[in-house]
Amino acid sequence: MRIHPFAESFDLEAAFGDVVEYWSPKVVARVNDQYVKIAKVHGQLVWHDHAQEDELFFVVRGHLKIEYEGGRIVELPAGSMHVVPRGTLHNPVAERECWIVLIEPVQTKHTGDVESPLTRTIDEQLR
Secondary structure (H helix, E strand, O other), rough: OOOOOOOOOOOHHHHHOOOOOEOEEEEEEEEEOEEEEEEEEEEOOOOOOOOOEEEEEEEOOOOEEEEEEEHEEEEEOOOOOOEEEEOEEHHHEEEEEEEEEEEEOOOOOOOOOOOOOOOOOOOHHOO
């Protein structure tokens, strides 16, 4: 069930059915200048920051950890939300498969200025 990236309404559970690659967010909606993205994650992404943008994580299923510079770790069980402030070095980690919703400005680069094999362009996230 592929969802048009700017659908007015959709079934979130069904939308996750289209996500097959870990750490590969898919845009499911746009609210003003923010994209609403969904992703399945497992393992760790990469240490990165977003110099100009805050990033909101909402855990739908599973458990996500956000690691911060200096050793701070934020634990996010299902139903939790967390905002990573702009310019803050962080690394998302999921020990088991985890489903997340991300809300972030449309210009936000997936892994900031860090390139990794997991980095996805905005165009890839819109497919």
